[in-house]
Amino acid sequence: KKIYKIAVIRGDGIGPEIVDEAIKVLDSVCAKEDFELQYEDYLMGGVAYDFKGTPLPDETIEGCLKSDAVLFGAIGGEKWDSLPREFRPETGLLKLRKALGLFANLRPTAIFDELLDASTLKPEVLKGVDLLVVRELIGGIYFGEPRGNDGFKGYNTMVYTKPEIERIAHMAFESAMKRRKIVCSVDKANVLEVSQLWRDTVIEVSKQYPEVTLSHMYVDNAAMQLVRNPRQFDVILTGNIFGDILSDEASMISGSIGLLPSASIGGKVGLFEPIHGSAPDIAGQGIANPLATILSASMMLRFALGETKAADRIELAIKKVLHDGYRTKDLANYGAKEVCSTTQIGSIIADYT
C-alpha cells in the first residue's frame, strides 16, 4: 500500500476550517482507493509570524521539501497588513513558492452549470467556459532585481530570461495537448522589451507542438476579451503579474470563486491551494465554503500523487453535491435545497466520494 507524506499549511482566517474538510474528504477517498496519506502540520503566514516571528519558518520549508505535496489553506489578514514587508504573510508565500521552485501556477476556471446564475455575466456568455490560466510564478516583476524604494523613487524590474520563458511555455503547451489544443499567450509586446522576448520564445517553443494553435494577445485586450467572450479561451499562458490580474478576473467572471482550486507546480514538491483568500471576517463561524480547497486536494491527488481515480471520485462527488442542492451560505441564493455549514458539506462530499 502506497504511503504519501502531505505537508499541511492551514494558515490564517478560514484556512484551518477549510483544510480540515479537505482532509476529511481525502481520508474518505484513501480508504476507498488503496493508499494512505500521512499529514504533517506546518506554520505559515500571520499565524507563523505570531508564534515564531516570521511568516515562513525554516522548518516549514524543510518540511515541505521532504513531503510529496503541500496542501495549503489561506494566509493573511488586516492584522498583519501594516507590518514591514519582510514580516507580512504574503512575503512568506512568495518565499515558499521560490524555495520550492514552483514556477507554474495552474488555475482552471470551469463553470458549474448549477451556479451559472452566481456570475454577474449573462448565463449565455458564460455557459461552456472552460479555461486554464498558466501563470509563471517565480519570475517577472515579483522577483526582479534591482528593486527598492528610498521614499523619493520606487522601482521594480520586470525581467525574464529565455529558459524561464521556455519552461513555462512547455507547461502551457503540454496542458493544452490534454485539452482543446489552443494556447493564447498574453503579453504587452507593443510596449515592453521583456514581452518581446516572451513572445519570440513562446513562438519558438510552439514549433515543438505543431498540433497546438497559438495566438498572442496584448494584456489590455485580454482583460477585455475575458469579459466579452471568455469561451474563446482554452489555455492562457502569461507572466507573473499579468497572470495574477487575469486569473483573478477570470475566476470572478465564473461566479464560482469559492469553488476554484489552483496548483503550483514545476519544482520538487507541488503546492495546492484554493484561489480565494483567508476571509478573516467570517473565520470561525462555520460558514466558509470548503469546496475550492477540496478541489485543490483533488488536483493534488491528480498532479502530485498520480492518484487519478481518487481525484475523479472527489470531482464527481462535488458535482453531485451541487446537483443535489447542497450549498454553503455564500451560495444560498443559487439553487440551494439545503444550506450547510462548512463541516456539514465536507461530510456530505466525503460520503459521496
Add this chain to the structure above:
Amino acid sequence: KKIYKIAVIRGDGIGPEIVDEAIKVLDSVCAKEDFELQYEDYLMGGVAYDFKGTPLPDETIEGCLKSDAVLFGAIGGEKWDSLPREFRPETGLLKLRKALGLFANLRPTAIFDELLDASTLKPEVLKGVDLLVVRELIGGIYFGEPRGNDGFKGYNTMVYTKPEIERIAHMAFESAMKRRKIVCSVDKANVLEVSQLWRDTVIEVSKQYPEVTLSHMYVDNAAMQLVRNPRQFDVILTGNIFGDILSDEASMISGSIGLLPSASIGGKVGLFEPIHGSAPDIAGQGIANPLATILSASMMLRFALGETKAADRIELAIKKVLHDGYRTKDLANYGAKEVCSTTQIGSIIADYT
C-alpha cells in the same frame, strides 16, 4: 469671437472616417455658440510611417504644441505590426504623449441606459455605473530605464518618483471633487516597492482633500471587483500599465466600447481620442461608429477650451440620438429603430446639437 487651433490626427484604419464626423459635429456647435475652430491636419501612426518613414514626424509634434488641443482618431494595424519597435504606430503614440507632457489619461465609463443590453454583464449589475479611470500616462514601466532585450534576457523597469505620483494623485482627487468624492487607488503594494511608494504618496496627497474618501485596492482584486460590482467605483487612480489593463476591462464591461472617449491632459496641449482602436477590418465601409470620437471632441471642448456649453450640446445630442433609436451597425441589435452609416449618424448628431 474666440478662435481655437485644433491639431487633427486622423491616423489609420477607421481614424479618418470617425474624425470627419467629429469635425462635422464640432462645426455645428461652433456655429451655435460663439467661437471658431481652425483645423490643421498632421500625420501620425502607420500612415506617417508609409509617407515619411516615421510614425511620428517632427512637424506633428511641433504642430500639436502650437495648437490649443489635439483631436485624435486611431492608429495602428497588422500591416505595421512586424516593423521594428521604433517604427511602429504605437511607438509614435507613446512618444507624442511624452512630448506633449500628457501625464494624465482620463477615461470615463458611463452606461447609456439604451445600451444596457449590449454588455455581457447583467443589466442589474451595470445600471448606474459611472466611473472614471485616472491613469498615469508618461511614467511607470512604459518609460522606465533600464530596458532591453538581448535575446537571452528581457527587462523593463517600473519606476515612479514622488513628484510623478503627486501630480497624478492631485488630478484624481480634483476629478473626484467634481464627482462623488470617492477615490480608489490601485496598486500591488503587497509585492512591489514602487507600489508602496505609490500608496504612501497617495495617502499624503489625500490629506489635502479631506472631503474625499480614499481607499486602496490591489490590482488583482480591482480586476475582480470591476466584474463583481462596478458600481462601487467613482474615481480609480492608478499607474500606467495597471491603468491600461483596468480601463480596457472597465470599458468592455460597459458594453459601450464604441462610445467611450478619453482625454490625455496635464501638459501644454491636451489630446482627445476614442478608446477603441483603428479597426482596419471595417475601414472605408462607412459602418464605423463615430460616437466615441464625437464624445472625445466634446471632452476637448470642455477640458481644453473651456467651452462647456458647446460640450453639453454634444452630449445631449448623443443621448437624444440614442434615445430616438439611431444606431450604427455595431449596435444594430440594441434598440435600433434605424441603422445608420457613419456619415448619417454624424449628420443627425450635428442636427441635434
